Amino acid sequence: MNTKEEIEDPQHHLIKAKLLPSSRSAMTTTPNPRVVKAIDAMKDLGIPEVTTKPVLKNLYKVFNKKWEFIEAENYRVLADAIFEYQDDQVDEAKKRKDTQRSGDVEPQSKRLNLMQNEDRTAGCSQLVFGSKLNEHNLTQTFARGNIDELKPGSHSIHSNERGKDKVNASWLQSYSMQDIACASNDRKRDKEKQTFSCRNALRENEAIPKRVSIGLSFKEPKVERSEVTICNDGRYNAVTRHQCEPFISDECQFEKPIAMVRPLIRYHAKEDREDGGDGTSVTGHNTGLCVKIENKSESCFSNFEITSTPSGEVKISLSCISSTGRPDIRMPSLDAVLKLAGDRCLKTHKIINPSISLIDLMEELCQHFLRLSTIPTSAVNMDSRALIVYQGIHEGRDHMADSSSNGWGNGQHFMQAERKSLECNGGRSKRKDQDGLNSSTSGSLMVVPHFNLDSVRPPHDLEDIGKGEEKVKILVVNEINDMHPPFFHYIAQNNVYQDAHVNFSLARIGDEDSCSNCFGDCLSSPIICACTRETGGEFAYTADGNLKGRFLDEYITMIRNLPNDRLYYCEDCPLERSKSGNEKCKGHLVRKFIKECWTKCGCNKICGNRVVQRGITQDLQVFLTPEGKGWGLRTVKSLPKGAFVCEYVGEILTNIELYQRNEKSTGNEKHTYPVLLDADWSSEGILDEEALCLDATTYGNVARFINHRCYDANLVEIPVEIETPDHHYYHVAFFTSRPVGAMEELTWDYGLDFLDVNHPIKAFRCRCGSIYCRGMPLANGWFLSLGALTDVQGLDECFDARVATNFGTGY
Numbered sequence: 173m174n175t176k177e178e179i180e181d182p183q184h185h186l187i188k189a190k191l192l193p194s195s196r197s198a199m200t201t202t203p204n205p206r207v208v209k210a211i212d213a214m215k216d217l218g219i220p221e222v223t224t225k226p227v228l229k230n231l232y233k234v235f236n237k238k239w240e241f242i243e244a245e246n247y248r249v250l251a252d253a254i255f256e257y258q259d260d261q262v263d264e265a266k267k268r269k270d271t272q273r274s275g276d277v278e279p280q281s282k283r284l285n286l287m288q289n290e291d292r293t294a295g296c297s298q299l300v301f302g303s304k305l306n307e308h309n310l311t312q313t314f315a316r317g318n319i320d321e322l323k324p325g326s327h328s329i330h331s332n333e334r335g336k337d338k339v340n341a342s343w344l345q346s347y348s349m350q351d352i353a354c355a356s357n358d359r360k361r362d363k364e365k366q367t368f369s370c371r372n373a374l375r376e377n378e379a380i381p382k383r384v385s386i387g388l389s390f391k392e393p394k395v396e397r398s399e400v401t402i403c404n405d406g407r408y409n410a411v412t413r414h415q416c417e418p419f420i421s422d423e424c425q426f427e428k429p430i431a432m433v434r435p436l437i438r439y440h441a442k443e444d445r446e447d448g449g450d451g452t453s454v455t456g457h458n459t460g461l462c463v464k465i466e467n468k469s470e471s472c473f474s475n476f477e478i479t480s481t482p483s484g485e486v487k488i489s490l491s492c493i494s495s496t497g498r499p500d501i502r503m504p505s506l507d508a509v510l511k512l513a514g515d516r517c518l519k520t521h522k523i524i525n526p527s528i529s530l531i532d533l534m535e536e537l538c539q540h541f542l543r544l545s546t547i548p549t550s551a552v553n554m555d556s557r558a559l560i561v562y563q564g565i566h567e568g569r570d571h572m573a574d575s576s577s578n579g580w581g582n583g584q585h586f587m588q589a590e591r592k593s594l595e596c597n598g599g600r601s602k603r604k605d606q607d608g609l610n611s612s613t614s615g616s617l618m619v620v621p622h623f624n625l626d627s628v629r630p631p632h633d634l635e636d637i638g639k640g641e642e643k644v645k646i647l648v649v650n651e652i653n654d655m656h657p658p659f660f661h662y663i664a665q666n667n668v669y670q671d672a673h674v675n676f677s678l679a680r681i682g683d684e685d686s687c688s689n690c691f692g693d694c695l696s697s698p699i700i701c702a703c704t705r706e707t708g709g710e711f712a713y714t715a716d717g718n719l720k721g722r723f724l725d726e727y728i729t730m731i732r733n734l735p736n737d738r739l740y741y742c743e744d745c746p747l748e749r750s751k752s753g754n755e756k757c758k759g760h761l762v763r764k765f766i767k768e769c770w771t772k773c774g775c776n777k778i779c780g781n782r783v784v785q786r787g788i789t790q791d792l793q794v795f796l797t798p799e800g801k802g803w804g805l806r807t808v809k810s811l812p813k814g815a816f817v818c819e820y821v822g823e824i825l826t827n828i829e830l831y832q833r834n835e836k837s838t839g840n841e842k843h844t845y846p847v848l849l850d851a852d853w854s855s856e857g858i859l860d861e862e863a864l865c866l867d868a869t870t871y872g873n874v875a876r877f878i879n880h881r882c883y884d885a886n887l888v889e890i891p892v893e894i895e896t897p898d899h900h901y902y903h904v905a906f907f908t909s910r911p912v913g914a915m916e917e918l919t920w921d922y923g924l925d926f927l928d929v930n931h932p933i934k935a936f937r938c939r940c941g942s943i944y945c946r947g948m949p950l951a952n953g954w955f956l957s958l959g960a961l962t963d964v965q966g967l968d969e970c971f972d973a974r975v976a977t978n979f980g981t982g983y
């Protein structure tokens with residue numbers, strides 16, 4: 173049988189075991205297996221027996237011979253205590269060296285005494301840990317020193333004889349992040365940003381903190397449940413005071429925040445709000461801001477606080493209180509917490525910056541809090557979403573930004589945010605109820621609102637919506653409200669989306685399709701240029717770069733008359749196939765093309781037969797129309813008839829791709845009208861993959877803002893061949909059909925059939941204002957649909973025609 177002493181004194185056993193290893197088996201008493209196991213566990217960590225023994229001995233006494241506290245979590249307390257002890261040894265040695273060097277004798281008065289709160293600055297090195305146990309109430313301060321100094325049986329350890337602090341014990345686990353900051357300062361003394369957290373305060377009080385011993389002492393058992401209350405200490409708008417911890421000064425505990433960030437601007441937000449949910453609460457104070465999340469689960473009471481002063485100092489604190497005497501709740505050291513969190517959170521999440529620390533992140537959190545709190549409420553969109561960042565420090569969870577394991581659903585990192593980060597936390601409490609958040613996950617949530625970019629920054633450069641892609645700047649003007657045009661990618665040239673076969677190979681351009689014999693400006697050439705082939709041997713452009721009047725008039729007449737000899741009817745119309753009705757082809761106008769000179773031609777870039785390819789040269793503006801048509805395009809200066817305005821630019825899609833796009837789109841999406849490139853479908857039987865169109869919804873240029881006008885629009889669209897003689901693909905260029913006044917809106921006739929119920933994109937209610945508007949319902953309920961009109965005077969004749977056409981746009 174072991175003697176009582178042998179069982180209870182680990183060191184006694186250890187010494188015996190060490191000195192008499194060979195006789196162990198022969199001894200009548202065997203070593204306490206718990207001691208051996210503890211030593212072995214430390215050996216596994218590389219800690220020699222000689223180091224473990226004294227610490228173990230003291231812990232054993234400190235924990236009142238409760239082995240389960242030492243053994244919990246694979247001897248974490250023991251390991252932590254040893255590390256603390258080793259740290260202190262180093263510090264003590266350094267201190268002694270420094271003292272010897274300076275010849276100074278360390279004055280006792282500089283030492284901390286938390287019990288008497290002699291020095292408020294002590295808070296900088298104080299870490300209050302605690303967790304209520306069945307019998308003991310321990311507080312560990314972050315006073316460091318030699319654990320050997322602990323006096324067995326004492327309820328409070330005062331190590332003043334060696335400059336160590338009196339320390340208190342409470343098993344109320346609560347560590348304020350300002351304490352963590354201060355501890356961090358020990359490691360990062362030269363880090364300027366933290367001067368406010370610890371050292372400034374020290375200077376204020378003219379006290380020099382000393383590294384003092386880790387201290388553990390007993391307090392009489394406290395049986396009442398810990399509570400968290402909010403009070404105002406005059407500096408922060410909310411502080412947490414644990415009632416079972418009367419011996420800890422609030423001032424010490426909350427003296428210095430982990431990261432104090434001076435505000436760039438003062439707070440605008442003032443909250444006075446209480447949103448108690450099951451397990452969480454959010455509190456705001458009307459003298460500043462405070463976010464407080466409590467998790468009042470059965471076994472654990474955790475608290476996460478961000479508090480701020482009216483002057484914009486921000487403080488973070490975390491606490492966890494065990495109320496059920498869980499034996500696995502223990503006092504981790506601050507270093508251990510930081511190290512674990514650093515290792516598991518930062519490394520697990522593969523944070524690239526190797527020097528980043530939890531302290532840095534906390535500091536950043538304070539800065540973000542301040543930044544978000546000081547954004548005027550109007551800048552935060554109600555519909556914005558919030559990112560939930562989970563921190564489960566005392567659970568040892570390694571999720572810094574992963575809420576999926578927290579009962580929030582797969583990848584559901586987002587929740588609806590409200591106007592301020594404060595209110596976001598209230599939202600979290602509701603969500604938590606829904607998802608039945610496990611009570612053991614007593615972590616803390618931080619909510620980072622995502623702002624709607626539209627409210628913070630316009631989706632376009634309002635000075636130039638073309639982003640420099642065009643030769644001229646295109647201003648966005650809104651004289652009506654403060655809305656911006658919706659986001660899209662500005663492109664100055666068409667781009668193939670995916671399947672469209674658009675082949676610009678030089679080999680396909682034959683001699684008859686280029687003017688290799690020309691030189692300089694083809695328009696002034698005495699020889700007939702091959703590039704006039706499409707336009708009957710003469711150029712479509714004048715030397716001014718405008719369309720020749722005759723060419724333009726003939727063209728307008730053609731598109732208004734839709735002469736039968738120029739209409740092509742497909743046997744199996746790709747356009748009709750893409751509609752739900754799949755009706756017979758209504759005919760496609762076989763159009764006249766303009767052919768511009770290009771790469772294979774002998775002329776130069778400023779040749780007069782290169783207008784469209786040079787891009788926009790007119791002064792244009794995107795503006796919000798007062799008639800409710802949305803955004804429109806207008807010319808700043810007056811334009812002559814036949815002036816090139818812009819090209820319709822978008823993604824080049826096959827008809828099938830367009831159909832699939834329309835299938836996928838929800839009814840709410842705003843569509844620009846895709847332009848069907850059907851100007852020359854007559855040349856061969858058209859196949860689905862050859863039938864192309866341009867969609868400017870997502871990628872486009874200013875032409876996507878040109879609104880529709882029935883019949884008397886001031887723009888006309890003309891197909892232009894540039895890179896390829898293959899007319900499956902061509903450019904759609906807009907020219908003025910008449911002189912246009914300065915600041916007049918530019919419009920074109922989409923050729924919409926307002927009666928076509930099978931159209932994949934439903935027609936809008938036309939507000940073109942034209943007296944010939946065919947989108948207006950007639951008295952009998954019919955819509956007027958004017959497909960072909962020779963002139964305005966002929967309008968009456970056409971009232972009954974109700975002919976739908978595909979010219980202009982296929983859709």
Ligand SMILES: C[S@@+](CC[C@H](N)C(=O)[O-])C[C@H]1O[C@@H](n2cnc3c(N)ncnc32)[C@H](O)[C@@H]1O
Pocket residue numbers: 800801802803804843844845875876877878879880881936937938939940941
């Ligand atoms: C190509 S976009 C023109 C630009 C558009 N207004 C915008 O704000 O983006 C076509 C859309 O503009 C609107 N629109 C164009 N012409 C219109 C008209 N005459 N009357 C009413 N709305 C029109 C319709 O919503 C249509 O779907």
